[in-house]
């Protein structure tokens with residue numbers, strides 16, 4: 001047996017050009033997001049506002065509110081990695097994921113995918129790119145058309161993108177194995193053989209061809225879905241022509257069945273409808289559908305949140321296997337930190353439209369630096385029921401994304417708000433002021449005398465200097481034995497006004513003067529675990 005290799009595609013040199021995909025090596029940046037913003041404009045309904053301007057005509061106008069769902073976000077994702085994106089409901093995770101696919105149009109910023117700005121393209125160019133980026137949604141039930149059979153569902157994106165498609169940049173060639181053949185062999189491979197045989201990293205699809213002589217003559221054997229004809233030329237050369245024998249429909253069906261097997265479903269269920277499957281199985285159908293167009297990047301938006309905990313791990317394991325096999329890159333969105341911990345290589349934490357911390361997984365879980373991340377981590381339900389009090393340290397509501405706090409967006413709920421520099425308060429006194437400010441703002445205590453307030457919140461000793469004077473003014477406003485306690489003929493109105501004034505005074509004198517309110521934080525820290533960078537948007541690192 002001898003082996004003959006013979007390039008046969010006359011027009012293209014093998015390896016001359018490569019598919020764009022291969023330009024991004026594993027570990028290099030595949031997705032690079034910079035300054036991304038998505039503001040929703042609401043002119044009616046819940047977010048509309050009516051403003052009254054007596055000096056203007058007409059004096060009443062319907063204002064437009066901007067919901068700042070994603071507000072100046074930057075990060076990158078390396079090829080082959082999983083970036084977990086976590087945060088409370090409403091913090092902008094889905095909007096961010098959808099912006100990357102241009103399912104919503106960004107208000108500002110760039111989304112570079114393989115070096116090309118997706119925010120800048122449209123029409124056919126965008127449509128083509130969409131086969132390289134796929135999305136999987138939370139609810140596997142509603143994202144599957146109940147009237148389509150499982151096989152059709154998986155084939156549908158391939159049909160929409162006219163796949164499989166021959167790549168004009170791929171050269172086709174043959175690797176010839178000769179059996180009982182001494183003559184020269186000349187093989188011609190059709191240009192579209194890459195529909196069946198995958199191209200290598202050099203952009204060459206090599207078809208294995210076995211040319212053999214037996215008692216009936218010379219035959220050529222090629223892989224399934226190809227056909228070959230062999231003839232002996234007058235000069236003794238054996239000439240072989242290789243072409244594709246299967247229609248695109250059949251190729252799609254084959255691929256759908258292969259993918260169904262890979263995602264852990266029985267391909268013989270090809271003709272069943274989605275209702276015949278469980279939630280976990282339906283999410284597997286979604287996976288097969290997303291992978292059918294051979295994407296590089298998959299945005300997974302809460303893909304396991306609707307599944308039972310026992311099924312979640314199985315689906316995530318399958319996703320990890322598929323990532324390995326197909327060289328996929330994931331952005332994995334979840335609100336559940338244990339899910340994020342299972343699947344991520346790096347983790348980004350989002351709060352009210354900002355990314356507040358990004359680090360490698362171990363670094364983030366073992367050495368978190370942002371108070372919001374710490375609060376989320378402390379809120380993870382602990383499986384041991386005897387371990388009490390390990391949940392729920394996040395106080396208060398997430399502020400409105402229409403009017404988010406200045407500086408650090410978490411500052412209004414932050415247990416580590418930094419004291420304004422001008423007061424020069426010791427830590428203990430600042431802790432007292434902070435607790436007092438929070439309690440007055442939320443009115444978490446019954447009205448009491450000035451002495452009782454001082455004892456309750458300051459251990460009997462008010463802070464010194466200017467800070468102490470502010471606290472004294474506040475106590476004058478709300479203590480029952482000062483004017484705050486006096487009832488007026490108007491009932492509680494004055495008491496109410498005094499409380500509001502007291503709250504404003506505290507916020508203006510302390511919260512608003514903190515660096516946390518004045519500058520948006522952005523710091524790069526040394527990682528204790530692993531070698532990656534650790535970004536934490538908290539002024540405690542200034």
Ligand SMILES: Nc1ncnc2c1ncn2[C@@H]1O[C@H](COP(=O)(O)OP(=O)(O)OP(=O)(O)O)[C@@H](O)[C@H]1O
Nearest residue numbers: 040067069088089090091092093094095096335401
């Ligand atoms: N089409 C829209 N029009 C107006 N506001 C929107 C729209 N989509 C999202 N929002 C608002 O943008 C903010 C972020 O929403 P988003 O769904 O991205 O958050 P999320 O973190 O994914 O939350 P969840 O986990 O609940 O889906 C919310 O305040 C939401 O109400």
